[in-house]
Amino acid sequence: MNKGWRSEKLSQLGSSIFSEVAEWKEEALGSGLKIIDLGIGSPDGAPKPEIRQVLSSAVLRESSYSYPSSRGSLALRQQAAAWMDKRFGVTVDAEEEVLALMGSQDGLAHLALAVCNPGDMAIVPDPGYPIYSGSLAIAGVRPWSIPLLQENDFMPDLDRVPDRVWQEASFILLNFPGNPISTAADITFFEKLVLLARKWDVLIIHDLAYSEMGFDGYKPLSILQVPGAMDTAVEFHSFSKSFNMAGCRIGFLTGNREAVGALRELKSNIDYGVFEPIQEAAVTALELAMADMESGGVAPLYQRRRDIFVEALAREGWDVPKPKATMFIWAALPQQWTRFPEGGGSRAFARELLLKTGVVVIPGDAFGSQGEGFVRIALVQKEDRLLEAARRIGEYLRAL
Secondary structure, eight states, rough: OOOOOOOGGGSSSSSOOOHHHHHHHHHHHHHHHHOOEEOOOOOOSOOOOHHHHHHHHHHGGGGGGSOOOOOOOOOHHHHHHHHHHHHHHHOOOOSSEEESHHHHHHHHHHHHHOOOOTTTTEEEOOOOHHHHHHHHHHHHHHEEEEEEEGGGGGGOOGGGOOOOHHHHEEEEEEOSSSSOOOOOOOHHHHHHHHHHHHHHHOOOEETTTTTTOOOOOOOOOGGGSSTGGGEEEEEESSSTTTOOGGGGGOEEEOOOOHHHHHHHHHHHHHHSSSSSHHHHHHHHHHHHHHHTGGOOHHHHHHHHHHHHHHHHHHTOOOOOOOOSSSEEEEEEEOHHHHTGGGSHHHHHHHHHHHHHHHHHOOGGGGGGGTTTTTTEEOOOOOOHHHHHHHHHHHHHHHHO
């Protein structure tokens, strides 16, 4: 009898929604629909020409093909430290407090393995990016979910976390501005979080993948700006969204040196780090960003898309809030759908919308139980395609 060669942990990794949506897309294509994909948050633009030129030149260099350092090149770590100083006014040690990663998801997936023991507890948001809970399953760490509720403006209520949970937790993982919900934390919230973490000796893991995507004058904050945060916090940074380098797989972790060192030690045993030409391209991306802080980087593009799409949806009968940051809209299911309870929840709506209109959105329950009743919409198409998506959605809602 076959023993079965599939780990039970795979069943704990969360929703397979992206595979499921891919099947819906095949079904829609088979019926002749043209797809407008607002599902996965993959930027539709390319890095700046200077970044691509550096990458191209480095790839052609014969010396680029030896094993890279698993901790990242000194040049990249120093440039990341310089960027943290200029962007946030935060001083970090490039030698001990910065670690290069194959994208921030790489670090998020492995950090619990590095800082926890099997059976430990960690606090994670619900809804939250799927790897948050998935990483706990991989490490054998128990999740305690902190709900992000609409009545609290989708901010976690730290006062509702019981003392026993703070006492038992190894870390708390949060994401501001977030995915799927682009909630914006202020410095007062971060100060309170740091005080609690220091009181209970809990590591804060802050995922700041959308640091350069703030709108209407809002500039996302680093938790390391709070005095004393280096004692108890680490922060992930990504080049994927900020610099259109998603396919390059490059990011970094910075903050508390013990936690950074733990992940560095783990990573040194399981991989050889990021391809050197990609690290060189990342250095150039940070240099360009530091030289032109006033332009706003990619933020103005996504702010325009947000405004155009949200206003178009409103004209079509679906009022959704304008996010303060990120490339995502977190939208409650339209009233035209919810007045027919037999229609089903978020997943049924997302499937029907795709099969009837060709517009792809992700059901909120893919991000946790508190996501039911919402969908996530990614602003990853050009403006004319977003307008066309809104038009199709409007036709569908009126038909309901």
